[in-house]
Amino acid sequence: MNSNFIRNVFCVAVLACSMSACTKQLKQDPVTDAQRLNANGAAAAAAPAVDPDGAALRKLLNAYGPSFEIYRVSGEQGGKIVSKRGTIYSISPNSFVTKSGAPVTGPVTVAIKEIRDASNMIFADRPTRTNNGQALESFGEFFVRANDAGGQPLNLRKDSAIAVQVPVKPGNFDRVPMWGGDSTITRTLSGFNHLNQPTTVTQDVAVVKGIDWTPNGQFALFNGTTLNFRLDSLIKWFNCDRLTGNNPRTTVLGYFTNFYNPNTNTSYMGEEPSMLFFKARNVNSIVKFYNVILNPAPGFQGFLSYQTSVPVNQQGTFLAITSLNGNFYAEQKDVVISAPPAGQNYTSVSFNLVQVSATDLVNLINSMNTK
Incomplete structure (x- = not known):
């Protein structure tokens, strides 16, 4: 654990x-x-x-x-x-x-x-x-x-x-x-x-x-x-x-290049102000990246998967979400999980979040059903 x-x-x-x-x-x-x-x-x-941004995000999610x-x-x-x-x-x-x-x-x-x-x-x-x-x-x-x-x-x-x-x-x-x-x-x-x-x-x-x-x-x-x-x-x-999946597996690091809420590192489960989800293509499944990247360099804050848990060549969609200073930010990104580059034991995916309304965020979440 x-x-x-x-x-x-x-x-x-x-x-x-x-x-x-x-x-x-x-x-x-x-x-x-x-x-x-x-x-x-x-x-x-x-x-x-209680982090107010995390509470605001959880309130919105609970409502739907x-x-x-x-x-x-x-x-x-x-x-x-x-x-x-x-x-x-x-x-x-x-x-x-x-x-x-x-x-x-x-x-x-x-x-x-x-x-x-x-x-x-x-x-x-x-x-x-x-x-x-x-x-x-x-x-x-x-x-x-x-x-x-x-x-x-x-x-x-x-x-x-x-x-x-x-x-x-x-x-x-x-x-x-x-x-x-x-x-x-x-x-x-x-x-x-x-x-x-x-x-x-x-x-x-x-x-x-x-x-x-x-x-x-x-x-x-x-x-x-x-x-x-x-x-x-x-x-x-x-x-x-x-x-699901029998392919070789890799560790995936998800970098929030902007709008990562640092209070995520000390929030309690279910009320994190920043979250990262992954859905494999045409599979009724959601994986949440719980593990926070520790001591990141600027622009590399975010989450990582469990070690060697994500299938290589897996097609899917990420949804990165942040609640920060009373606003919501998100990016939905289609990807194919690549093998780690030579000399590296992980694959990285970067996210550039943009501000969205509460309605926009709910629509993004609902659209994950068709990915």
């Missing part, structure tokens, strides 16, 4: 101490930033100031990103849900239980979020790559949660699951690996109740991983029209992806 990623995760945990910095994420995140911990489950001590679709089913009878994108979720009778394991027979509110295209991967900050940086072709990312009539979160019964059918275009494959990108840990908090008596509370909270997708050992089966798989737990992201 690289040091830049750890830095970003730690900064997210630090922000848990600043409640005013958390509310902006509630629309998109299944758990609040106030619940987030670092990889060791330890709370951090001090909170850095995917939101939860809300449905209601009977806990006793189950039901079938068809999402706006045509995904079918089949819920068996008596599938839901409370945290204590008691069956739920009354009405259940089911919230579903799907990420099915490149633009929403950018808006929601859910890029598709493995934990060693390899690109994944996505057939969709899926998140489901359920609450009882009183608003309490529910679990799935241990021997139960939600059957999912995702309509996809015909292809030369029979199954696709399933991946997980979020994990949860259980923590126990000690404190005092409303009568000032010592008490403890056990909570399940999400650990932010920057979405390093890892295989969960399951597969989606393709029947010619739909991919079919099962969700065996709630409040976790599931990704239906396959690896």
Whole structure:
């Protein structure tokens, strides 16, 4: 795991101490930033100031990103849900239980979020790559949660699951690996109740991983029209992806020749004021360059890929974005990833950003779907 990623995760945990910095994420995140911990489950001590440019960019992205679709089913009878994108979720009778394991027979509110295209991967900050940086072709990312009539979160019964059918275009494959990108840990908090008596509370909270997708050992089966798989737990992201590209690989450095916001180096994940994304040509995938170039010479600030992770000769499109001093800047650039020059162990791509309006930036992001 690289040091830049750890830095970003730690900064997210630090922000848990600043409640005013958390509310902006509630629309998109299944758990609040106030619940987030670092990889060791330890709370951090001090909170850095939130960068206003990064916050402005995240606010814009959130406004156009995917939101939860809300449905209601009977806990006793189950039901079938068809999402706006045509995904079918089949819920068996008596599938839901409370945290204590008691069956739920009354009405259940089911919230579903799907990420099915490149633009929403950018808006929601859910890029598709493995934990060693390899690109994944996505057939969709899926998140489901359920609450009882009183608003309490529910679990799935241990021997139960939600059957999912995702309509996809015909292809030369029979199954696709399933991946997980979020994990949860259980923590126990000690404190005092409303009568000032010592008490403890056990909570399940999400650990932010920057979405390093890892295989969960399951597969989606393709029947010619739909991919079919099962969700065996709630409040976790599931990704239906396959690896892409077999060419030799190189490391890519993306240089922002202008309008790079230096606060990116100390911002927390999801609110970086400068970002760099890459989409392989005709592949439903977005790779986000998380690693910041350290100690760059003037004009060479920016990001680099994971080491030797980008296929040579890969055609694709970069989107470089910056929020700086209240303005947005961007460049969309079509490229073919070249092999490193002789005596060099990396390939570089330079970006010359220009000022764009909020509408222009949203249109650029949406256009990534057709690249």
